[in-house]
Amino acid sequence: MQPKVAIRREHGDKAQDAVALSRRLGLPLIDASHADGPALTLEFHRGRLTLCDHREHRARPVFVDIEVAIRRYPSLPAPKRGPLAQAIGRRTRSIIDATAGWGQDLGLLVAMGYRVTAVERSPVMAMLLEDGFSRLAVNSEFCGPFEPPRLVVADAVHYLSDLHAPPDCVYLDPMFPPKRKQSALTRRRLRLLREVVGDDEDRLRLFASALRTATKRVVVKRPDEAPPIADHPDETYAGKLVRYDVYMHGYRE
Ligand SMILES: C[S@@+](CC[C@H](N)C(=O)[O-])C[C@H]1O[C@@H](n2cnc3c(N)ncnc32)[C@H](O)[C@@H]1O
Structure with a gap:
């Protein structure tokens, strides 16, 4: 092939x-x-x-830009406000972003001062992330108050089950179809991502592995109209186009 x-x-x-x-x-x-x-x-x-x-002649190349999330805030760490921060919870310090993709959510989490490990299984996406991380590392303006994020290239289902130091929170953002209301760049990023990595058909296995691993909670990002990945999340926080479903440690369906 x-x-x-x-x-x-x-x-x-x-x-x-x-x-x-x-x-x-x-x-x-x-x-x-x-x-x-x-x-x-x-x-x-x-x-x-x-x-x-190369099918789109005028389209700009896309890259992992973690600084863009960080630059949004006049001072750092960014305030832990809004639905994402509420879903992550006040007592969370360490997060595994088990579906790192373009690193956009990761950027927000790093800006808010969490200790983040990013996991990505697609070698192509992982290379793009590695390149984005290297820019973050050389740009001292962004490194200031943060522990730089760590990148792990692995299938998170296995990575999570072999961990010696489990995180407070596992964050999941499985693939879903781009929405018309999203910005053109976000839709393009998602379309390209889908072409490169396909669908996350094993998302339930990943969710189960995350539930076994996180010591405090699992947060799952979903499109606003989509059903939850598992019934009756313990908490839900709605954003403009997405919502964050929270499953606390000990959750049973
Ligand atoms: C929708 S994207 C995540 C986008 C990301 N939250 C962002 O803000 O850019 C899902 C990503 O998770 C990755 N992924 C899905 N299942 C995975 C697994 N079991 N282990 C590691 N990566 C996984 C896919 O390869 C894809 O890059």
Whole structure:
């Protein structure tokens, strides 16, 4: 089967990085002049690793931008306000974001000062995250009061079940269809993500593993109109387009 994503090499100082990336991910390397190949490519643009869709000529490449969440706040740590913070709970200190994806929720959690470990099983998404994390690490303006997030490339179902130091909270955001009301960039990110990783068909196994692991709570992000992942969450906090369902330690369906 033809791989969905290739690594595209431009001339310049990142050409060798593209070769290394292709070896690391076991994905084909194509030159910028190459006319046909997978529609999706990983490429370096302005020093950032990006995912490009060559079917959309005018679309900008997409990359993991954790700083954007952090920059929203005039001072850090950001206040623990709003439905996400309410769902995470006042006594939570450590969080495993078991479905890291584009790292957007992760950025908010880091900005609010939680100790966050991100888990992602797609090697392509993990590379994009690693690149985003490396920018966070060199930019001291953002590192100030935080413990930088940690990235684990693994299937979270297994990772959670082997943990020696369980977190207070496991955060889950399984795939769901993009909504029309979301911004164009968010919809594009979700569409590309779905093409790269497919559907999270094992989300119930992940939920069960999260419930066994979190010492205080599991938080599941859902589209506002979708049913909960498991009946009768202990608490629910509604945002504009999504809600956060909370399952406390000891939850039984
Ligand atoms: C909807 S996205 C999460 C988006 C993320 N919350 C954000 O703010 O950008 C779901 C992601 O979880 C990952 N994922 C799903 N199940 C997983 C598992 N069992 N272990 C690790 N990653 C998983 C998928 O590969 C995908 O990248």
